[in-house]
Amino acid sequence: MTEHRVRFAAIFDAEVRRQNDRFRAAAAVRPGEDVLDVGCGTGESTREAAAAGANALGVDVSEQAIAKARELGGAAFEVADAQAHPFPAGAFDVVLSRFGAMFFPDPPAAFANLARALRPGGRLVLLVWQTRDRNEWYSVLHDAVAPGSTPPPPGPHFSLGDPDATRALLEGAGFTDVVFTEVAEPVCYGPDAATACEFALGLLDVKQLLDHGDEQSVARLRDAFAAHETPEGVLLDSRTWLVTARVSRA
Template structure:
């Protein structure tokens, strides 16, 4: 799982950042007690384990390209005594999942970085039984996300540049996503807007460390000379301070819950 800024973050920080988004996704998934489900880009497995507890008579498989995240996910599942969940290091774009096996595929910001999204979603769709559901959360376009705009402005980059890296907003356009999923064999594609804050830490120093761990932040800073980088960091610090309240440093965000089914 790659973070919206293009990084592979420590699991605890990423889960804290997206806690409210996870709650929305959990409600949207409506996991049944006997469901067999697949979690794409599961990271350290928080969303997988939560859904596995609901599918107490079913089974769960979480996949992620990060070996470290999968090791962590397995350790946490063992510690929680979850016997109906497994984790595999795998690229969901090409992994040979069992065909027509799962009732449900879920993902929390784990599907935006596919090199060939039609082929990737077709591969995932083949793993769903007929009438099986896809429920994924993706970011809306960058201009609707305060966290993206504020960080870029603070660093002197008011709009996304062609950085050649992962595009966190690649599935933000509903019309384009309908075309992708339709070409991949899905039907009944629908979108529900989500407006929840992202959480960057309890105070400004913690939030600054967190934002500086984003690959996109590092790339922007690398373009600057030392003096300009120092000034950009100070602007970033001020931006984070302006978003500090009693609950910590938070920014507005907008995402989609995208649902579809295999015919």
């Protein structure tokens, strides 16, 4: 997945452009703030924080993604597992994560570690997928690649989609004022059906479904994307949460 993430870095960023606009506004990064971007991938959200005047550090477990982020420049980047990395206590004003925080093997430990890294009153801003059943893009992929089959269990990228469970998780880790704001905007899989198909074939969800598919799966996927082509690209409906929270003030 990492190689695919780096190869299609521009499309991954363009895929969630509308969601990212809302994410950036919610983060409201100010000049001089110290910002930690968790699961930064190839670093777009880190660079945006730096462009706003922050001292921005992006971390990711993928060496390939961080190498690409450093190549693109614009901020500081480190290979680090945010779940366990010994960040200095109270070092950051803001912790950001755009579709990165869903993948922690031990979420309570991970968010407790991030809470410790924030200064009193510091804020957490996450962009996460809602539950799978609320995301049309998944049903389009499934119905094209493996029609009639039972979908596999939802992957970790949907792990923070339940607001009640996520609120309990964050509060247990030391966060307060947890707020969920729905973002109902389409995702863009590319400028045309052919590009969208090439992009989608490297995604974990599609790879799982292809195990149940036949030789016609790719053709059906391309046709499904063609049905969603617009002048703005291949658009599929999605639902995400903007999650904001704070660490209690001392």
